[in-house]
Amino acid sequence: MMLGKVVANVVSTEKHPHYLGHKLLMVQPIDAQGEYKGKSILAVDGVQAGIGDIVIVVDEGGSARNVVEDEDAVTIRTAICGIVDRIDIEENT
Secondary structure (H helix, E strand, O other): OOOEEEEEEEEOOOOHHHOOOOOOEEEEEEEOOOOEEOOOOEEEOOEEEEEEEEEEEEEHHHHHHHHHOOOOOOOOOOOEEEOOOOOOOOOOO
């Protein structure tokens, strides 16, 4: 799993049948402080996330298919499985 920030909606009128009915979002991975890290990824939205939301992303096919409740959707690898309310970081004393 990873944290990410939704940075864009992706619209595709032609797509594999496994993606029909699913919203696609561009997610920029972030660290616990909210700093961008790594390359953006496309993810199927399993929780009605939107642009600007901090989200939890699974990047493993079996877990992603479980999120979208379609075990036969073998082309789906990455899915958003949660919207983050806050990140609490323990401060060293």
